[in-house]
Amino acid sequence: MIAITLGTRPEIIKMAPIIRECEQQDIDYFLIHSGQHYSFEMDQTFFDELQLPRPHYNLNAGSGTHAWQTGKIMAGVEKVLLENPPDLILVQGDTNTVLAAALAASKLQHAIGHVEAGLRCFDRRLPEEINRVVTDHISDYLFAPTTKAVGNLRDEGIDESKIHLTGNTIVDAIYQNLQISCGGYDVAQKLGLQPGEYFLVTFHRPENVDSRATFSELMNGLNAIHDEFSLPVVFPMHPRTKKQMTATGLSPGSIHSIDPVGYLEFLQLEAGARCILTDSGGIQEESCILGIPCVTVRQNTERPETLLVGANVLSNVSCAEIVKKTQEILARGSGWVNPFGDGTAARNIVNILDHSG
Ligand code: UD1
Numbered sequence: 001m002i003a004i005t006l007g008t009r010p011e012i013i014k015m016a017p018i019i020r021e022c023e024q025q026d027i028d029y030f031l032i033h034s035g036q037h038y039s040f041e042m043d044q045t046f047f048d049e050l051q052l053p054r055p056h057y058n059l060n061a062g063s064g065t066h067a068w069q070t071g072k073i074m075a076g077v078e079k080v081l082l083e084n085p086p087d088l089i090l091v092q093g094d095t096n097t098v099l100a101a102a103l104a105a106s107k108l109q110h111a112i113g114h115v116e117a118g119l120r121c122f123d124r125r126l127p128e129e130i131n132r133v134v135t136d137h138i139s140d141y142l143f144a145p146t147t148k149a150v151g152n153l154r155d156e157g158i159d160e161s162k163i164h165l166t167g168n169t170i171v172d173a174i175y176q177n178l179q180i181s182c183g184g185y186d187v188a189q190k191l192g193l194q195p196g197e198y199f200l201v202t203f204h205r206p207e208n209v210d211s212r213a214t215f216s217e218l219m220n221g222l223n224a225i226h227d228e229f230s231l232p233v234v235f236p237m238h239p240r241t242k243k244q245m246t247a248t249g250l251s252p253g254s255i256h257s258i259d260p261v262g263y264l265e266f267l268q269l270e271a272g273a274r275c276i277l278t279d280s281g282g283i284q285e286e287s288c289i290l291g292i293p294c295v296t297v298r299q300n301t302e303r304p305e306t307l308l309v310g311a312n313v314l315s316n317v318s319c320a321e322i323v324k325k326t327q328e329i330l331a332r333g334s335g336w337v338n339p340f341g342d343g344t345a346a347r348n349i350v351n352i353l354d355h356s357g
């Protein structure tokens with residue numbers, strides 16, 4: 001019996017192929033939803049579109065400070081594990097949900113599997129880096145997506161027998177959904193967008209949107225992209241970002257801001273974009289897999305594979321630098337090889353767990 005934990009948008013999307021694989025192989029599992037994300041467009045829409053079963057437990061943790069949110073999820077996960085002890089708890093990624101579930105499980109001496117283990121940006125100022133490091137060091141199965149991630153785990157002295165190179169389940173998710181997304185949805189058309197003739201942008205990292213001065217410079221940079229290329233810039237806005245937009249009174253200017261969209265709609269927007277500008281982890285991977293150039297407005301990335309294959313470039317938050325880096329990556333062209341696996345990550349992970357008894 002596997003307890004599959006999720007709680008935020010990227011976890012639902014990246015756990016979906018594993019849930020599907022458990023269904024196909026008739027493996028017993030139940031879902032624990034932390035409730036870290038709860039707005040319809042950050043949560044339920046993915047269960048609907050990806051046809052996922054309703055979570056067996058919802059901890060309804062909601063939003064709060066890091067310690068409060070982590071503590072609430074820990075207490076909820078502990079209660080579930082005591083009531084219904086699984087053979088293993090599976091967590092995915094680097095959110096507070098992941099850290100909380102892994103900590104609660106480790107204190108009850110439950111086996112833990114970490115999907116997307118070994119990612120490092122080597123910057124401990126980011127809460128996700130702490131969550132990754134701690135989770136990796138208390139997990140029993142480390143499902144590393146790339147050889148680079150395997151190397152990071154080895155460098156930290158993690159026992160070789162715990163490390164498994166599996167690929168990233170985001171490749172599975174894209175392969176399973178791209179055709180449905182491009183064939184059955186008309187989001188681009190509804191927004192009046194022509195293939196290759198628009199920019200897609202998403203930003204939600206506290207370091208980019210929580211300070212008014214930085215957020216303002218970022219919005220200036222996005223407006224400069226609009227002016228430089230004379231193309232629409234579409235911005236499906238994360239709730240944190242929307243909240244900051246209202247609180248700071250900043251204006252979107254020429255940017256076409258919309259509510260977050262479902263996964264199938266977002267995949268279609270990504271696949272048709274001229275270029276993507278983002279601070280998202282998952283979107284750096286997806287743009288690389290889809291062959292769309294990406295500018296990541298961050299000081300570092302835990303997805304260096306995207307930089308190495310030439311799919312992605314880092315930019316600091318300065319209007320001039322954002323334009324320069326966008327011109328630079330567009331001049332390169334695409335044609336790189338996807339470094340995140342062949343779309344069998346979920347099967348690899350479930351097979352390893354199944355054969356471990
Ligand atoms: C969290 C993760 C981040 C991940 C992101 C995916 C941590 C520390 N951060 O960041 O790693 O990249 O999810 O999107 O775990 N809100 C809503 N509705 C929701 C969820 C959030 O309105 O469904 C608003 C609330 O005002 C909340 C804010 O967004 O305070 C931030 O939410 P939170 O879950 O704390 O962090 P994210 O920025 O979403």
Ligand code: UDP
Pocket residue numbers: 009010013202204236237238259260261262263264266267279280281282283286
């Ligand atoms: N995504 C989506 N709708 C949107 C924006 C993003 O479905 O409006 C998906 C995107 O395809 C990717 C995931 O959300 O798979 C990334 O989530 P996010 O950027 O919130 O988190 P991160 O990956 O940075 O942790």
